[in-house]
Amino acid sequence: MTTTPVVDARVIGLAHYASRAVLEGVLVPYGVSFRQNVALRLAALADGPSGRDALVDGIVGTLKVDASDAHGTVDELVSAGLLTEEEPSRIRITDAGRQLYAKVSAETGAVAARIYAGIPEEDRVVAGRVLTLITERANAELTTLKK
Known part of the structure; x- marks a missing residue:
């Protein structure tokens, strides 16, 4: 007989990494990394253009990465045409970025519905x-x- 574990760092970590692996599996066909998806989500949910520093702070706060890594992620998304830098330090999601975010959100939403079903x-x-x-x-x- 197995017992249900008490929540601790290991249980949380296992759930996190399993969920992240599922998300990364959804992202692979789109050529988007987990970090890029987090940044894209922050930009998609922003009310209009964001300050670059605010977007970077959001990435740092969410993923606990260095600001230089977060700036690199923003640069990657700008280069890919998913974000645009409208003026110095002002970032906006592009139509292509919004479409990608909507596709990924729909796919991950369907997966999440299956994962959480019955709970x-x-x-x-x-x-x-x-x-x-x-x-x-x-x-x-x-x-x-x-x-």
């Missing part, structure tokens, strides 16, 4: 609350470590 809403609410608290605490620890 009661109340369990998902509790898991969301716990994971949000863990994220907040881990981010606070990161801030402490960087001082």
Whole structure:
């Protein structure tokens, strides 16, 4: 008989990496990396053009990468025609970027529906609350470590 594990870093990590592998499998045919997809999502959800620094900060905050890596990701998306730099330091998603984001979102939405199927809403609410608290605490620890 197996027992259900208590949530801890390993359980969270296994869920994260399994989910990320699924997303990366969806992204491969489009030639987009996980990091690029995160940046594209941030740009797609922005209300109009974003400041480059704000977009970079969003990537850094989400993925916990160096700002130089985040700037490189933005540059890759600009080179690919998925983002455009309208004026110095102002980034906007292009029509091609928005179309790609919509396709990837639809595909990942269908996969997510299958993954979450049958999990009661109340369990998902509790898991969301716990994971949000863990994220907040881990981010606070990161801030402490960087001082």
